[in-house]
Amino acid sequence: MRKITAALLLTASFSLVAAETDNSKFLNTDVFELEIAADPQISPDGSQVAYVRQSMDIMTDRLRSNIWVVGTNGRGHRPLLSGTDSYSSPRWSPEGDRLVYVASAEGRGSELYVRWMDTGQTALLSNLPASPDAVAWSPDGTQIAFTSFVKSERPKLAAPPDAPEGAEWAPPVIVIESLNYRADGRGYLEPGNTHVFVIPADGGTPRQVTSGEYDHSGPLAWSPDGQNIVLSSNRDDDWEFNRRNTELWSVDVADGEMQQLTERFGPDRSATYSPDGSKIAYLGYDDKKMGYHNSNVYVMNVDDGSTRELTSDFDRSVNAVRWAGSSNRLYIQYDDHGKRNLATLSMSGQFRPFVDNIGGTGVSRPYTGGGFSVADNGAYAYSAGAADRPAEVAAGRRGAAASKLTNLNDDLFSHKTLGNVQEITWLSSVGDHEVQGWIVTPPDFDADQKYPLILEIHGGPFAAYGPHFSVENQLYAAAGYVVLYTNPRGSTSYGDEFANEIHHNYPGQDYDDLMSGVDAVIARGFIDEDQLFVTGGSGGGVLSAWIVGKTGRFAAAVVAKPVINWTSMTLTSDIHTMIPQYWFEKYPWEDPEGYWARSPLSLVGNVTTPTMLLTGESDYRTPIPESEQYYQALKLRKIDSALVRVPESSHGIASRPSNQIAKVDNILAWFARYRTDSE
Secondary structure (H helix, E strand, C coil), X not given: CHHHHHHHHHHHHHHHHHHCCCCCCCCHHHHHHCEEEXXXXXXXXXXXXXXXXXXXXCCCCEEEEEEEEEECCCCCCEEEECCCCEEEEEEECCCCCEEEEEEECCCCCCEEEEEECCCCCEEECCCCCCCCEEEEECCCCCEEEEEEEEECCCCCCCCCCCCCCCCCCCCCCCCCCCCCCEECCCEECCCEEEEEEEEECCCCCCEECCCCCCCEEEEEEECCCCCEEEEEECCCCCCCCCCCCCEEEEEECCCCCEEECCCCCCCEEEEEECCCCCEEEEEECCCCCCCCXXXXXXXXXXXXXXXXECCCCCCCCEEEEEECCCCCEXXXXXXXXXXXXXXXXXXXXXXXEEEEEECCCCCCCCECXXXXXXXXXXXXXXXXXXXXXXXXXXEECCCCXXXXXXXXXXXXXXXXXXXXXXXXXXXXXXXXXXXXXXXXXXXXXXXXXXXXXXXXXXCCCCCCECCCCCHHHHHHHHCCCEEEEEECCCCCCCCHHHHHHHCCCCCCCHHHHHHHHHHHHHCCCCEEEEEEEEEEECHHHHHHHHHHHHCCCCCEEEEECCCCCHHHHHCCCCCCCCHHHHHCCCCCCCCHHHHHHCCHHHHHHHCCCCEEEEEECCCCCCCHHHHHHHHHHHHHCCCCEEEEEECCCCCCHHHCHHHXXXXXXXXXXXXXXXXXXXC
């Protein structure tokens, strides 16, 4: 009763607050009302879709994941597994009579469970020390394969003396000898490796089928006879130094014997057997140490191991591949001009797009995202996004248009006016590139008025924005700003050449693309040129700091989780093996001038713009000392500046709803200090 009363009081207090605000606009507390349809899995017969329904728990300030099901005819939308526990990764058995899933339930960590669809009965299958991943049924439905982390002993140098009885000594020292010893969002890593396991589908003891001091990753592809599993792994002696150089391996489920299927320098991954078992489709590329590579589709003949590349003439990166209910046709997923698409791909390399609205699974900023699944008959389901809604479930069949099956957020948005999202393109002032972006206008927009502008820059830098729902941009628009977000050179979804315009040149002319975009919006006549603001996170933080070092045209800036000094970042980040190999030509000590020339700190002497830094205290991707050294440099120069630290937050600041709200609110508060219009 006490919990119910507290919840009611909280609801009542929110109602009082809401009564004093404009509920017709998107509010910061509306973040807790959003729902997202993720990981849609169509049943083998194509009749229904199980998906992860994500919502924001206001009491725990965490994302909550339940599993729901909906018929592909739009009927029978109902929960399968819901409540305060976390449920994810639903996967249908080959006959569609059972559903395996991962849950943190009954006070346990993440474990494997199975649900019988006819009776609704569930069973706990596993008792694992680490979470399962890459779950895959055997073809006969008797076994389930998955990956999981296996700890090894920590190295030791010296044996400590025994403490006297009752003494309270400090914890023992921790010895680290591995190259990769911490990861953003995970902290300092336990020693060990990821291995493949199989477990009986009726429950039992998991059996480890891979071994060695190597990592093995999914997705896992069972051979049609159930005797082998194809996986991706780098089993070279120096695998830690070239983590991308993975090959396809086949492991014998009975005895663990491994056979290498591919051999080249570059990643091979995402294997999937054709329905007749004669071919394996997979993704990969020849690693040329460029900042960006397109991933291509390959098909291997199982009998002789010969391989064909099907997308050599397709200048987009394929990020997922599935057999389309046939052994002669594939579905491929790729990004193009900020949109995620599905297309059919024949064995001769001919492709035909048929879906262009996958997305909406990440709601903080408008990145491309989302995924799809395929039934035995070629029917498909996917996460359908839009500029004004997070992802919903959609499904379709060959020869028929897809239809949206859910409307999870209509109850929230039906009485609200959101910022309008419209596409804009312009020619950059450097290189004559056409650059694509989007403008978000305030809900009460009047083109005859003048508005402040926020330039919001994506991270990556090899990533892409698109016409997708964004909490942050909608809140900026609701506060009366026009928002420009864009894909400058270096962005993905425009081909290999456009992305690699920043190879060994980042930041560089992407700055000119952004400034040209600001000019293009100003030319439309509704922007107050004295009220320009800029912000971005990660790679966008790099560019935001670079911008204020190059120009004083912005009234204020917020630099979120940036790289400020490439030398210090390279030697403290969790991607320290990648940066000198792909983003620079040499190690920092071999080319200190080159690292310094591309560091925003080198331009700090030019900064006149009031600048706020915002970073998570547990960020191991762009560690907070990056922000601190820039903040201290600005303070030494007597530039108006602030440092906002986000406690217990990693690089993904917005992973908790309250942090998402705090991020936007503090950015808007900083900009409000320097906003001189009537707002």
